[in-house]
Structure formats: structure tokens, C-alpha cells
Amino acid sequence: KQEVTQIPAALSVPEGENLVLNCSFTDSAIYNLQWFRQDPGKGLTSLLLIQSSQREQTSGRLNASLDKSSGRSTLYIAASQPGDSATYLCAVIRGFGGTSYGKLTFGQGTILTVHP
């Protein structure tokens, strides 16, 4: 059974800091890994998708890496801003032989607070 763990559970940083969020998963047979952010009471916003064959993806100030063999992914946020305050979730979708199973398994999330 796939288990996804995110560390730390909460993080508070001053504006301008670079930070790293960690995600680990127990079953390396993943099809892809996706990072999301969630604002209170809202739905999830997709940030980055990393296919299992890729090592990293970048979008603006965000960079996500994937190491399937060790079951780890990191989300790097450069020059953090108060608007980055949200819960960040990573999720993996299991795959086998190039077919995904349509089910995302989520970590519990990291609550990020960036204070001015």
C-alpha cells in the first residue's frame, strides 16, 4: 500500500527566504508525482507535475525534483512571498507498464506561512 509522507508538517519563514518542502513515498512504482497548493477552504491548484521518467520540473520560482529510487521528491520555493502562504500537498499516482491507475495518494501536507 502506497504511503506518502510530507516533512515538515508546518513551516514559518520570513519573506524572501528560499525553502524546501519534502515528500517521500513507499512504493517506487509511480506513474507521476504532482505538487499542489491549497488555500483555506478552497480546492487544489496544480503547481508541478513530474513524470516518472523525469528528474525535475520548473515553473517560475518553483522547482520540483524526483528521485524514484529513493522514493523522494522536493519542492524548492525561491524568494518566498506572503502570497505563497498555503498548504502544499504532494501526491503520487501509481502506474505499471505505462498505465496509470487514476488514483492519487496524498501526503498530509505542509502548512507554509510566509510573514512580511
Next chain:
Amino acid sequence: KAGVTQTPRYLIKTRGQQVTLSCSPISGHRSVSWYQQTPGQGLQFLFEYFSETQRNKGNFPGRFSGRQFSNSRSEMNVSTLELGDSALYLCASSWGQGNTEAFFGQGTRLTVV
């Protein structure tokens, strides 16, 4: 392009009643998945539909059911509501094959009293 639309946004129901939630995916997407989010359990997978067929199912009781229509719109039904069913219900759409990037709706907040 339009995103994933969930209706209604908020619902208050009484124990024992049933409820139907609706999800309209992004145009062209054929896969719709449903998730339950609670403070204690986080995000838990309910089921996934692809081209009107349930392709995957989570560990929820049979009171939770769903269906998908030919236009890919999906509905989720919960019968005999319990207090513990109070949660944010989220649906996600994706192409379902190849590129499986999931896009979520804003959710339906269900409160059972």
C-alpha cells in the same frame, strides 16, 4: 478554458438523508475522480470514472456511489448520511490516459447535522 466546476458549493443535510454532488470536468477530459477531505484523515480517494466506467475504487462503504455520463460529467451520491460524512468533497479531472495531470474543482462543503 473553463476549469472544473462543482455544484453546489455548500450543503447542509440531516442525518439519514441522501445527497447528490455534481462535477463538470474540463472540456475533453474523460477521467473524473472524487476525494473526501477531512481535518483528521486528509484527502482520501473515493472512486474514479473513465469513459462512463468506474475504473478504480477506494475503501469507502457502499453508501458512497457515483456515475459518469456520456459528456463526462459525474455525480456522486451519498445515502443515509452520517455525521462523519461532513467533509469537503473534491473532484478532479484529467485526460485519463498518457498525461494524467489532475485539475481540481473548488469542492462541495457538506455539513451533516
